Amino acid sequence: MSPEDSTTQDPPGGSSTDAAVSARLEAAADTPATAATPPTVPAKSPRGDDGAAQQSTLRRVLSSHAVVSVLSVLLALVVGGILIAATDEEVGAAASYFFSRPTDLLAAAWSAASGAYVALFQGSVLNFEAETTARFFYPLTQTLTVATPLILAGLGVAVAFRTGLFNIGAQGQILIGAAMAAWVGFTFHLPVGLHLLLVIVAGMLGGAIWAGIAGALKAKTGAHEVIVTIMLNYVAINLVLFLLSTPAFQRPGSSNPISPQLDENAMFPPLLGAGFRLHWGFVLAVLATVFIWWLMNRSTVGFELKAVGANPSAARNAGISTTKGYIIVMLIAGALSGLAGVAQVSGTEKVLTSGVAASFGFDAITVALLGRSSPWGTFAAGVLFGAFRAGGVNMQTNTGTSIDIVLVVQSLIVLFIAAPPLVRSLFRIPAPGAFKTSGKRRTPKTESAGGAA
Incomplete structure (x- = not known):
């Protein structure tokens, strides 16, 4: 055999070179390309997961409606402080030589604003200048006394809001409830406990009937509850004025529109003694808040009303x-507002006058808005507005600041609550839902795409 034949002859198993090449090609085909292999994602440490969770929780808290409400109050107080400083005489005098001594203007402005708010605090929360313990806590009891009708009427407005109805008639419902409660209170002379119970029932019944008119018209005819309740306010005011001019309601021997004083058994007993105006009506307001919370969050009726x-x-x-839902919710709202009227005539005023409701019915709308229509939020907002009312008198007496500034602050609170994007932009806080995907790990598909890119 020639050498050429020996070099070209294949072995029985085929050429060794072709076999090696084929093996390498098959191995390459079975192995995925390096470029397509996703990079390894390093596992996050437990400490990193905890940090992301804490950051996500903080963002959720900052984006909540409660934070916006608190910031709205703070912003209103700041703007109110600027208005107080702008109308102060010493600030005006210091402004005349601002360019020579600018610090005098800043010091005078701070003194005017801080002095007014300190007086507001001491007149509504704690009086640090009091000589006795009773006088030290007396401002807080005044706040709770004023807050009682605000809480009850605010709950009535809030319940209607949760059901999609704008109950603007709390003022009239308070008046009618107070009128019926007062009539039962000074007409009859019943034993202790029973008399007060009938007064409470009469007041709640009067408010429920007055609000039920608007609920029935809304359910049966589609009449807008805002128009109906506003008109019923005027009817209630003039009706009470008329009743106070009749012999059945007017105090004997008096030509003023005022009723006789309620029977002793028809009044709320003092909660902390005769030295304080705070009465058991405040406890009734707390119980009403608990009941409304249970009704709206734990009962079938509340679920249907929210639906x-x-x-x-x-x-x-x-x-x-x-139809049934509209009527029920207005009856509940009216009963709560009527209970606010009971707190006024049986606890605070002890007589019926045309001004017994003051502006509680209209302030209740603001209280419900500030409380985001939640029971406990409304309770807190009622206490806050009670503090404004109780401390405003002390602020005007001690510093000369007009009590009208309290109304300005209340109006600003409503303004800022009605414009949450403005508050969020000023304080640079995120909107609700802006971080719903925060803290989530990306899927392998997303990571692969990112690695390939």
């Missing part, structure tokens, strides 16, 4: 009667 407020058409398709 009607969220989407009446969907609630109707689910078998929930919107």
Whole structure:
């Protein structure tokens, strides 16, 4: 055999070179390309996960509606302080030589604003200059006394808000409830406990009937509850004025529109003794707050009312009667406002006058808005507005600042609450839901795409 034949002859198993090449090609085909292999994602440490969770929780807290409400109050106080300083005489005098001594203007402005707010605090929370313990806590009891009708009427407005109704008639419902409660209080002479119980029932019944008119018109005819309740306010005011001019309601021997004083058994007993104006009506307000919380969050009726407020058409398709819901919620709202009237005539004023409701019915709308229509939020807002009312008198007496500045601050609170994007932008806090995906790990598909890119 020639050498050429020996070099070209294949072995029985085939060429060794071709076999090696084929093996390498098959191995390469079975192995994925290096460029397509996703990079390894390093596992996050437990400490990193905890940090991300804490950051996410902080962002959720900052973006909550409660924080916006608190910041709205603070912003209103700041603007109110600027207005106090701008109208102060010493600040005006210091402004005349601002360019020669600018610090005098800043010091005078700070003194005017801080002095007014310190007087407001001492007149509504704690009086640090008091000589006795009773006088030290007396401002706080005044705040709770004024807050009682605000809380009760605010709860009535808040319940209606949760059901999609704008109950603007709390003022009239307070008046009618107070009128019926007062009539039972000074007409009858019943034993202790029973008399006060009948007064409470009469007041709640009067407010419920007055609000039920608007609820029935809304449910049966579609009449807008805002128009109806506003008109019923005027009817209630003039009706009470008329009643106070009749022999059945007017105090004997008096030509003023004032009723006889309620019977002793028809009044709320003092909660902390005769030295304080705070009465057991405040405890009734706390119990009403607990009841409304349970009603709206734990009961079937509350679920149906919230369903009607969220989407009446969907609630109707689910078998929930919107007609019944509108009437029930207005009856509840009116009963709560009537209870506020009871607190006024049986606890604070002890007589019926045309001004017994003051502006509690209209302030209750602000209280419900500030409290985000939640029971405990409304309770806190009622206490805050009670502090404004109780401390405003002391602020005017001690510093000369007009009590009208309190109304300005209350109005500014409503303004800022109605414009949450403004508050969020001023304080640079995120909007709700802005970080819903924060803290989540990306899927392998996302990571692969990022690695390939």
